[in-house]
Amino acid sequence: MTGLFITFEGPEGAGKTTQVTRLAERLGGLGHDVVVTREPGGTKGGEAIRTALLDPQADWSPLAELLMMNAARDVHLREVVLPALAAGKTVISDRFCDSTRAYQGGGGGMDQDFLMQVEKAVCTRMPDLTFIFDLPVAAGLSRADGRGARDRFEQKGDAYHEAVRAAFQKIADQETRAEQIFAGGDIEDVEKAVWAVLEERLPDLTKAAP
């Protein structure tokens, strides 16, 4: 039986990586076979693309970002996500196709029809469940700042980040696979909110693996 595909999405510093790690540990403790991965990244080539894209000295256009994100995604799907799902594993990805809609579409202003055509070609397996974290831009950036120097995306202006946040909120409203999570609370409260959604949407996953 094919495995479940869960993605975490949202603006900078929302706490996605923290919750991906916690969820994977909890599911692993229940005996589920979990693969944690991320975008851009997850493969050797994808990680190289990530380094280039996040480099604060680089000057990629929104079109270049769209093409590079999707080149990384294509190999990520073929080499990591699809084989793991075919083997019945649960795949948790820290960002996926919705980030392209939000960053290159919302923030970068790329044409929606073109963006969706590319998504249709590349995102051949959409997630079963997507957590969309939401919190005010300033709060997220302040958390991200606590980790160190800003990367190329984090360095963009407030208007860009507000547009990204609004685009994620729109996805949460439009997509039945998506659940918006208030990410402004403490780490334990966010973890509880994520687990509650899982209990409602994918109850088998919250029980011990057979």
Ligand SMILES: Nc1ncnc2c1ncn2[C@@H]1O[C@H](COP(=O)(O)OP(=O)(O)OP(=O)(O)O)[C@@H](O)[C@H]1O
């Ligand atoms: N609920 C929370 N409350 C306060 N701090 C948090 C919370 N969740 C995570 N953090 C801290 O905020 C910082 C960013 O968290 P994390 O890396 O998980 O976010 P992220 O959404 O993956 O960020 P990005 O998309 O920018 O990589 C980390 O230092 C983390 O320890």
Ligand SMILES: Cc1cn([C@H]2C[C@H](O)[C@@H](COP(=O)(O)O)O2)c(=O)[nH]c1=O
């Ligand atoms: C998948 C994807 C990502 N991005 C941006 C969003 C972030 O700023 C970085 C990834 O780093 P993080 O540690 O996960 O925050 O890349 C994007 O613009 N478009 C995408 O499709």
